[in-house]
Amino acid sequence: MGLISMGSGAPPVGLDIGTDHVRAAVLKSSSAAPTLAAYARGDMPMGAVVDGEIVDPAAVASAIRELWRQPGINGRDVVTGVSNQKVVVRLIDLPFMEREELQGAIQYQAQDYIPIPIEDAIIDFQIIGDYMTPGDEHMMEVLLVAAQRDTVEATVAAVEGAGLRLASIDVTSFAIVRSTLGSGLNVFSEDEESPGEAVAVVHIGSGLTNIAVVERGVPRFTRVSSLSGNQFTQAVGNVLNLTFDDAERLKIRAGLPEIGSQAHAETATEDSDARMVREAQDALEREVNKFIAEVRRSLDYYLTQTAQARTIRRIHLTGSSAQLAHLGTYLEKGLQAEVVMSDPLRFIQVASSARVPVEEDRMGAAPAIGLALGGVI
Template sequence: MPIAVGLDIGSEAVRAAVVDSSKAIPLLRRFVEMPLPPGAVQAGDVVDQGAVTEAISALWKRHRLPRKRVVIGIANQRVIVRQVDVPHLEEEELREALPYQVQDAIPIPVEDAVLDFVPLEEFGTPDGDLMLSILVVAAQREMVETLVGVANRAGLQVLSIDLQAFGLVRAAFGADLALGGDGPQALLDIGSSMSQIAVVRGGITRFVRILPTGGTQFTEALMTGASLSREDAEEKKRAVGVVPSGLPEGEDETAALRRLLTRTADGLIEEIRGSVKYYLTQAGEHSLERLVVAGNAARLPHLASRVARALGTRVEPVRVLDHVSVGRVHMTEPQLLELQPVLPAAVGLALWGSFVVPPGNRFPHVARGE
């Protein structure tokens, strides 16, 4: 696959990665970002289309990025990912029949949705019928068209819309996606306004859940509980963090702030634990082999350690740079390493189509700005 550009439209910034996948090891050519005005994107939804278009235009103009072969990620509460069992059909037949096969399994009218699927396993029924388990992705068409429209107005040609979780998995696991062991592994991305968890086994993404808690909720906990301004809450959040286990002791200001952050962390951890437990129960698995943690809010001091203790599994920071080579990105190595938590979305989107066994399908039929 030739050079592609992954576009990650987040709550705080738009980020772009240019990746050449024609190499034996994908080559990261550029990674750049542009801040967004507060409120322009909320929980993955574009609220101010003009502001987002302007930010994308400015980012492309400043860094002279390629305008073709752009892959945009989607992730919000208007995206549904479900496992569904359907009669076994050839891929094209199943794609045509997909709206009828999944209409009772998703809470979106199929006529208002963009649908895609990932084949998981074949199995037989007691009556001898051949069935197929698939992971269905349903995104509200209006939301998809808004994203494509924003990119088109910024002068970009959209190659595809991809579920952001699939991109995160591609960047976080690289070749280990198929070679990292027989058991399930997971990717947890804690973003500004939401978190995403994806479980991978046997080279395929088998479970995705988008959670409505992210770094913003930690900031707001300090604003409400300690009467801090947003700016002060952000600063205190990064300095104080949570405790690896238990609850903070003491009566000083730091302990009080840490208690607020730790309670918020525990709410998120319960959502994560519930999601993992659901997958493991449905799949008949006992535990995760490992959990890879990414996202800007994952930098919160000791949060990863608290997640590890709560889940009883090995937790590792994401290492995108283990899976790509780096070209002239106009950054020092320390700068690039500092950005690793926010690299996976844009880099993984730019890796769209580069996997022989893809960790997810890729909305091949949405509008492409042609």
């Protein structure tokens, strides 16, 4: 699925443009699993990407150009993702029609489902399947995606500013699901849920968290939240009055206190470093509890909207911020679901040239790899 798709020869490079980092994944198709031939991550200047929107296309373009100097990153065609609170993903039911007919009608059909004027949106859809109602009406299920035209135009500007060509735009959540659960929209072999169950994928970055729910092989719900790594850092900085960089280092060092540990009890012998760590952990625990409530609201919303799934059995956790110590255990307890650390290398092979850079960024690599996967399958 691509909001814009122009078709091309070589599979496009997966380009993930984030708040803190920009990443590129080069995949080659092969007879066995697709092979990651090159992978790189570079820094994004602060303020260039805010809430998933490119606000400074020139700064993003130069970060991308920098990335293209890294070994093996050399394709001209790229596929990027859109991910922000204004991207709409809705599963809708429509009277059955052929694909071509829907292509013409979608503009009119979509307006009922998206909160932005149709002329300001770029719309795409995928037909998931068709069915008969008890009253013998022929219906179909359609996954509708809409992004703000401005968002897409800023992405085009950044990519073209870097001397590259935008081959297609995907929804970042779909890319994350693809690299986490399997390579196609409809292929989730090992996670094949039994009826009544769904799985969630939660990717926690720096400025955004992407939540997706997959049921019967299809991502049926996505939500983007701004509760993520930067907020955790900010909370630590605020309680201890630290600079952002100091708070960032302390956050990573402290992590969350082990559940049930005595880590937060203040003791008479506590030195100043132990006190800082304890206060950071307390702040993180409060922030993570808010985060859990946010994820729970999203999952509950999904479960009340769908007639089929009654539970979310398993949560796949990814993203650099998922490395916060003990986060998985907190989520497991707070959401009453099994939490597994997801591995974006699970469904691909890795060439020796890509091994080191991707291993160093294993939790952050899911979007870039998933975007590239969309181009080779």
